[in-house]
Amino acid sequence: METGIMAALAARSNRTVSTSAVRCALFGLVCAVVAVPVSAAPVLGDAQLLDRLTWGIDADSVRDIGGSGASRWLDAQLRPTSSALPPVAQAQIDAMRIGREPLARLVVEMDAQNKAANAIADPAQKKIARDAYNKTMSDLGREAQSRSLLYDLYAPDQLREQMTWFWFNHFNVQADKRDIRAMVGDYEDQAIRPHALWRFRDLLEATLRHPAMLRYLDNDQNAANHINENYAREIMELHSMGVGSGYTQKDVQELARILTGVGVDLKPDSPKLKPQWQPLYLRAGLFEFNPARHDFGDKIFLGHDIPGEGFGEVERALDLIAAAPATANHVSAELAAYFLGAPPPPPLVARMAASFRHSDGDIATVLRTLFRSPEFKASLGRGFKDPVHYAVSAVRLAYGDRVILNADPLSGWLQRMGEGLFAHETPDGYPIAASAWSGPGQMETRFEIARSIGGGAAGLFKPRDGSAPEQPAFPQIENALFFQLLQPHLTPSTTQVLAQATSQQEWNTLYLSSPEFMRR
């Protein structure tokens, strides 16, 4: 039922504004509820589409979809041309060390700092140096989280940002392992984000060539006669074909042999190599392929002969993996589960997998098949927000285009709800199923977060470097957007409960705790 909401709004506006005016007077607050003019009539279906494909409905996204219509808005999201952030958000990113220094320099510097600290003989001095190293590493990890959240909150290419989260989770690494805190921001920004809507094969290789992945799944320690099959197994099980899709333990072992010598090198110079190996050596930033560590024996992988030749074997293996029908199926099923918020019907997955194969693994093409499906339309409004969607959508709704100055509180909420950025320990990533996030203890925690967000700015407007005093900003959830698009669809019991709020803070807490706000 996609009736224009604006018509209904005209009839409602008197009542809603007066209700709001009463509440403002009651609470003694200055809350200027001005009806923000929306250029075209948003419809309920559009609002639900926004809530599904963005990090949460806000006034800007409603204006965008109302201006262009859902179909053109979706095209633009699938093939985004702009990632421009608001200047206040961009300035925060520009000030970050991870934005100013290239990855290789950063990691090498941190490695030197670590070694220098460990070399100190005096225990007290050593502790000071080690603490300083750890603090710097934590700061780098926190910068990466803040940058990621600023993109989620304010990037115009919202679908790409969701896909960036999705693929990071699919190709998960954990920041706290070894020195990955210094790499995780670059991994997200350079390996994942540029490929998030394009060719799967390129995305797969970008993660394979990134030191964060090679460290995380131990392939930097996989060498001829010292086989470590950790990464080889997870590439096939989690990243591409999926468990039980037909590959064998032997395939895992052969892929591990193919991957020998693919690793990370922090030293400035190439290693000394025998002359016949020198042309086979590869180096790009911290990534290296070292023929001296490679098993040059012939392999048989997924039924294909792969003669020992060097890094070309890896390219062959990735071609085979990316082209395997099992990969098209597995990746399509994961995308569908994520965007439907429920286990996907097999016929839909089959249609998406066909799109995957016909488009050479073009992710936007696969998503277009999904978004145009009746199954997708039927699912709108019925998904359950995972913690990241929950918290980010709350901040987008509460503060609109007023850019936060400190993302640490938001990072902390995600951590408390068990879905901290870059914090999942195991390579399977966070679960996607709603049942993983709606347990009793989790709901209770979520209400506590609702209270933190609803009760005030919670530090979101207090720059963490202390460069400026906190700028108080009260969450304005009862805003024009709420009255236009959200309030008309509240259940009577939610409406009754909201009417019992004794302060604006409590109203915010209750609305953010409502079953309606849990859905997307």
Place this chain on the structure above:
Amino acid sequence: MHRRDLLKAAAGFAPLVIAGRAFATPAAGSGRLLLVFLRGAYDAVNIVAPVGSDFYHEARPTIGLAKPDPADPDAALPLDGDWALHPALKDSLYPLWQRKQLAFVPFAGTDDMSRSHFETQDTIELGQPIGGTRDFRSGFMARLADALGADRPIAFSDRVPLCFQGAASRTVPNVALGGNLKPAIDPREARLIEAMYRAGPGDEAGLSRSVAEGFAVRETVFKSLADEMTQAGRGAVTPKGFELSARRIGRLMRDQYDLAFVDVGGWDTHVNQGGAQGYLAGRIGELGRGLAGFAEEIGPDAWRDTTVVVVSEFGRTFRENGDKSTDHGHGSVYWVMGGGVRGGRLAGAQVRIAADTLDQQRDLPVLTDYRGLLGGLVQRQYGLGADRLASIFPNADPVALDLL
């Protein structure tokens, strides 16, 4: 007197009607059960080590444990002629072994050959036969809760684990015990929030039950642990990490809950796992202190009818890998402990360990299936009949190891 002798027929109870469905009479059993899941596949044979096998020392030249030697603090602790225990457990679990309250079941595991952590964890938590269609909404702990009817289940984890999903008779609560547990939502707001979820349409995810249970469990846990937190506030030394959680679980299972789950991560040791010292020694030491602390907190009375079972998705390669560590393998060693456990022994079928007895020339074989082991334990503990046991572990014969 053994617990089985204490079990009195509970037949004659009226069928319980919960959530509109009739459930069978609760089982006759009693007691408490805690399942501890070591996620990541702990390297079993470096914790409960077959040091009597020459092949063990050949296969693990750098990480293997040394044979028992009273003069060597890094040597393993003797269990029987073939097996020995990691020295990091000397002051925590070894005393329980000596009191015959701890048994080990070597060659234990699943018939899942995927060597995938996630697949095999799911296999265990679902407890359904391999090969059939899986019902991902039905974990075996949930089916156990349904079969028992009158128990008080809980998951001490930040999510409700798969094994507790899909209980027909109740929503199993979860609570993570690491931090401060004081409720932040005041009772009035909690009532208002519950009212929004009550009788809401389209509550297919069961959110209303989840919300009500969430407030209730937080209140219960906070009240039960209030003493401990007051003491901590006065500067008492408080344990950290798993030991803190495990001690809290002991308190809560003494007073409030009797069917529980907890998981402990950090066991996927592909690189630099160490031997008598090092990373894995640190993890297992913390686990041992936690479980010993649990036994202490639950108190002697409750400990007598408590069973703790420690499982992990699979074992690791019997031979060490190129990085002085281990990759994904197959058979593991499970632990069964409790005041009424007939322990102090290695239980279950065994095979001589040598290159030619390894599964696929690389791993411990599985001789005791986890469903048979757990089925045998719950059958004895709760006096379950065959039909009820089959509702928990369909198509799995209980293995009688005489542990209870």
